[in-house]
Amino acid sequence: MKKLSKMIKPGFLLSMPYMAHLSLFFVYPVVFSLILVFHRWDVVTPMEFVGFKNFIRVFSDEVFLQSIINTGIFLVLHIPLQIILALFFANLLNQKIIARGFFRTLYFLPVVVSGVVVTILFQQLFNYDTGLLNQLLHKFGMGQIPWLVSENWAMPSIAFMATWKNVGLYVILFMGGLQSIPAELYEAAELEGASTTQRFFYITLPMLNPTIVTVIVLSVIGGFSLFIEPYVMTGGGPMNSTLSAVLYIYNQAFNFGHMGYASTMGLFFAVIIFTVVKIQRKFVETEVY
Amino acid sequence: MKKTLLYSALIIGAIVFAYPFIWMFFSTFKPDGEIGNIELLPEIWTWQNYILVFDRIPIAKGFLNSLIVTSLVTISVTLFGSITGYAFSRLKWKGRDFMFSLSLLTMMIPFQITLIPTYILIVKFGLTDHLAGLIVPTMVTAFSILLFRQSFLTIPQDLVDAARLDGCSELGILFRIILPLSKPVVVTVAILTFVANWNEVLWPLIVIREQSLMTMPQMVALFAVGGGSDSSIGAQLASAFLLALPVIIAYLIFQKHFIKSMASSGLKS
Numbered sequence: 001m002k003k004l005s006k007m008i009k010p011g012f013l014l015s016m017p018y019m020a021h022l023s024l025f026f027v028y029p030v031v032f033s034l035i036l037v038f039h040r041w042d043v044v045t046p047m048e049f050v051g052f053k054n055f056i057r058v059f060s061d062e063v064f065l066q067s068i069i070n071t072g073i074f075l076v077l078h079i080p081l082q083i084i085l086a087l088f089f090a091n092l093l094n095q096k097i098i099a100r101g102f103f104r105t106l107y108f109l110p111v112v113v114s115g116v117v118v119t120i121l122f123q124q125l126f127n128y129d130t131g132l133l134n135q136l137l138h139k140f141g142m143g144q145i146p147w148l149v150s151e152n153w154a155m156p157s158i159a160f161m162a163t164w165k166n167v168g169l170y171v172i173l174f175m176g177g178l179q180s181i182p183a184e185l186y187e188a189a190e191l192e193g194a195s196t197t198q199r200f201f202y203i204t205l206p207m208l209n210p211t212i213v214t215v216i217v218l219s220v221i222g223g224f225s226l227f228i229e230p231y232v233m234t235g236g237g238p239m240n241s242t243l244s245a246v247l248y249i250y251n252q253a254f255n256f257g258h259m260g261y262a263s264t265m266g267l268f269f270a271v272i273i274f275t276v277v278k279i280q281r282k283f284v285e286t287e288v289y
Numbered sequence: 290m291k292k293t294l295l296y297s298a299l300i301i302g303a304i305v306f307a308y309p310f311i312w313m314f315f316s317t318f319k320p321d322g323e324i325g326n327i328e329l330l331p332e333i334w335t336w337q338n339y340i341l342v343f344d345r346i347p348i349a350k351g352f353l354n355s356l357i358v359t360s361l362v363t364i365s366v367t368l369f370g371s372i373t374g375y376a377f378s379r380l381k382w383k384g385r386d387f388m389f390s391l392s393l394l395t396m397m398i399p400f401q402i403t404l405i406p407t408y409i410l411i412v413k414f415g416l417t418d419h420l421a422g423l424i425v426p427t428m429v430t431a432f433s434i435l436l437f438r439q440s441f442l443t444i445p446q447d448l449v450d451a452a453r454l455d456g457c458s459e460l461g462i463l464f465r466i467i468l469p470l471s472k473p474v475v476v477t478v479a480i481l482t483f484v485a486n487w488n489e490v491l492w493p494l495i496v497i498r499e500q501s502l503m504t505m506p507q508m509v510a511l512f513a514v515g516g517g518s519d520s521s522i523g524a525q526l527a528s529a530f531l532l533a534l535p536v537i538i539a540y541l542i543f544q545k546h547f548i549k550s551m552a553s554s555g556l557k558s
Contacts, residue, residue, distance in 0.1 A: 010459040011380030018373040026395045029406035106303045112540045113533050114488040116506045120513050120529040130325025172552040228490050266401035273399045
């Protein structure tokens with residue numbers, strides 16, 4: 001026995017709990033999901049092998065396509081809005097101001113609060129008749145917006161809400177990014193006669209590239225993970241216009257018991273996320289140099 | 290002039306981010322008919338919304354369930370994360386680099402792939418409708434290991450060697466020498482884990498059906514979606530406010546740590 005314990009290195013021994021957990025909750029699920037995609041299964045009755053049926057179904061499922069389009073709409077609005085606002089506020093907070101900590105604390109507040117809270121709150125703010133937003137628009141003489149009741153507005157509304165919730169995090173990241181830009185770069189550019197706009201586009205933006213990549217990558221992952229917002233606010237409606245990837249998987253798996261089909265969609269979404277993130281990273285990296 | 294513009298923009302920002310929460314707070318004391326009014330303060334103050342919440346859902350039990358799950362997960366992730374992070378950074382053993390690569394891979398695989406098989410695993414273990422079903426799958430995370438590993442790599446080897454010469458065991462080195470020198474990363478991992486798990490709602494919705502075992506966010510979400518609130522907006526907002534309160538209090542006390550920790554989660558990508 002003593003020999004055996006000598007043979008096993010302490011590093012291996014200390015990692016054993018993690019390796020056991022990893023095998024059970026990572027390796028096994030990944031392998032099992034690759035089996036599930038070829039089966040029909042409702043967990044209760046025995047698994048039934050269906051070959052590539054689930055894959056064929058993914059390609060002919062209009063609702064699946066709709067959920068990807070919805071996520072696309074979300075990202076197209078959410079990403080630029082978030083970058084612009086985060087840059088704007090990060091710039092403000094990096095000026096010589098009093099009470100910087102106070103402002104930073106408030107901007108960051110929505111980041112720490114649960115998505116459930118934010119969703120319930122915005123459901124009321126977005127209300128067509130009684131919501132605060134439409135009342136404000138009315139006060140300023142503008143028309144009301146059918147935030148959650150119109151299929152054209154519902155997903156953009158969720159994108160606005162998500163921006164409001166997350167932007168504080170990116171303000172902090174951009175503040176760090178801005179502070180890491182050497183002041184000499186700006187001084188040199190000023191000597192060369194570069195305008196403020198030129199300095200912004202030729203120094204600030206390229207130097208912030210890593211931060212921008214982070215924002216985009218986290219947004220793509222977040223967009224494909226949207227769940228509680230449509231679940232609470234709209235149930236995916238109106239007309240499936242806010243049905244997100246995860247909400248569709250959830251409905252298929254846990255309301256209809258289509259474990260195999262839901263797993264197949266999960267695999268597709270994962271491949272899409274992976275590809276978008278990879279392409280994005282390549283694209284931005286080459287742009288820097 | 291420039292200063293005025295700067296501060297106006299800052300204050301508008303502060304209003305945009307904070308006002309909805311203030312509005313929510315006061316709305317929980319309004320009768321439903323008043324919530325649509327643009328005035329912030331209630332004309333008639335009422336406790337009715339909170340009474341309805343406590344009457345309809347065991348929200349105190351939900352708070353307790355969340356506290357139990359989140360605390361146990363946080364302790365476990367910090368403990369096993371630091372032990373594994375130590376093995377991955379300061380010890381040499383066969384297979385270490387492979388295991389480290391594998392743990393990096395787990396962070397790159399989106400949860401959409403593992404969600405359903407993990408649920409099936411929980412079913413097989415008989416852990417549905419069991420708080421353990423919420424705890425076990427996240428008892429240790431690759432991200433915490435990565436954070437600990439990075440931090441541990443900066444500690445001078447001399448200290449570790451000296452302790453080893455004194456006959457200190459590996460766990461002794463970790464707990465007596467390395468962890469006391471790594472307080473910032475412990476705080477970061479603990480806060481990130483706590484907030485993420487406190488706010489998690491998808492997994493509880495899948496694993497827990499029995500109301501008395503639900504976590505607080507799950508209970509509040511279902512209260513808003515289902516008929517439990519009699520579609521009383523005030524009651525929904527009151528339940529949401531109760532859910533937000535513990536995190537807001539913790540955040541206001543430890544705000545610097547919160548901001549620093551959560552900003553470091555940006556490294557994840």
